[in-house]
Amino acid sequence: MSNEYRMCTRCVMDTTADDIVFDERGVCNYCTEFLERSSHVIFQNPETRRKELEDLVRRIKKDGEGKRYDCVVGVSGGVDSSWVLVKAVELGLRPLAVHMDNGWNSELAQSNIANLVRKLRVDLYTHVIDWNEYRSLMQAFFDADVIDVELLYDNAMLGVDYGQAAKHDVNYILSGTNQATEGMRMPSNWNWFKYDKRNIKALAKHFANITLKTFPSFSTINFIQYEFLRKIRWISFLDYMEYNKFESMGSLQRDFAYKPYPYKHYESVFTRFYQGYILPEKFGVDKRKLHLATLVVSGQITREEALKSLDGIPYPTDEELAQDRVYFLKKMGWTETQLSNYLKRPEKAHDSYPSEKKLYTFCAKVYKTFKQ
Ligand SMILES: [Zn+2]
Numbered sequence: 001m002s003n004e005y006r007m008c009t010r011c012v013m014d015t016t017a018d019d020i021v022f023d024e025r026g027v028c029n030y031c032t033e034f035l036e037r038s039s040h041v042i043f044q045n046p047e048t049r050r051k052e053l054e055d056l057v058r059r060i061k062k063d064g065e066g067k068r069y070d071c072v073v074g075v076s077g078g079v080d081s082s083w084v085l086v087k088a089v090e091l092g093l094r095p096l097a098v099h100m101d102n103g104w105n106s107e108l109a110q111s112n113i114a115n116l117v118r119k120l121r122v123d124l125y126t127h128v129i130d131w132n133e134y135r136s137l138m139q140a141f142f143d144a145d146v147i148d149v150e151l152l153y154d155n156a157m158l159g160v161d162y163g164q165a166a167k168h169d170v171n172y173i174l175s176g177t178n179q180a181t182e183g184m185r186m187p188s189n190w191n192w193f194k195y196d197k198r199n200i201k202a203l204a205k206h207f208a209n210i211t212l213k214t215f216p217s218f219s220t221i222n223f224i225q226y227e228f229l230r231k232i233r234w235i236s237f238l239d240y241m242e243y244n245k246f247e248s249m250g251s252l253q254r255d256f257a258y259k260p261y262p263y264k265h266y267e268s269v270f271t272r273f274y275q276g277y278i279l280p281e282k283f284g285v286d287k288r289k290l291h292l293a294t295l296v297v298s299g300q301i302t303r304e305e306a307l308k309s310l311d312g313i314p315y316p317t318d319e320e321l322a323q324d325r326v327y328f329l330k331k332m333g334w335t336e337t338q339l340s341n342y343l344k345r346p347e348k349a350h351d352s353y354p355s356e357k358k359l360y361t362f363c364a365k366v367y368k369t370f371k372q
Pocket of ligand 1: 008009010011012013027028029030031032
């Protein structure tokens, strides 16, 4: 294997993904696998898709009879989840919007969510995370030099969404996860397994000497309990419609006074500082590539447009990066030296500490065999 830099000739994935391989035309395994796995979803026959959506909506309504809500929609303030909420209401569903506030939401995200639920007349439940506990956990992840600091947000969000669904006896969580804009597989060296409560607990104990108190964690066992015993289904709702991010954005701006963010997932100040600065600087990972590669392959932008977007730093402007850097230091209580020391230290693997990734892989294998 050579370590030479190379980029796919069809999408924009490159050798920063550790298991990328190229065929004789220079096309990578990421976009090839994505097309094999997701073409039937993205390029589905419109008639079939419409019918599947009708069936799903009918099922949700039926299972929700006599209940206050028939589904939970997790909203981050981003386009994908906002669009799920709009479509759910349009289709006559009765969603409860659920939002998690981990202390890093941008004002823009807050106002986008507020406008949306007001105009749609939807109830909103906001779970505000205990900031002191959350900051200690973040600090533990930084001290551990593991890549996926956002595991904390993603894990807690699962805990909150499933928890609210269970509380209101609702069987469906409609999510903004979808094939058309994020269906390409995340390289395994770019993030970590999201149901890993054990990993969070271990890092918290080892680096901050704390146990989880109010953090709404989510484990593999929780997943099995919710999905199989309580029969709560996680639905990638946008896969049931022809989802074009740019058209949806236009409609949100027109009808819901929605204000866009410059990049995907930039609704949280930490997420943008993490994706735009920490990931590229410390871990050599630029997540824009995966997102843009997906949009190229699903036909929403051209490869040239993607390459142009990749030009320059993963931040709207240098000033905004500088602002977020100051905000981050202040909120975490760090000095410049602490940040630069953190960025210089080498990465450590999540599974140098206890983890339930193997447990999940094992359960998934058993389930698959059983199902066959
Ligand atoms: Zn490719």
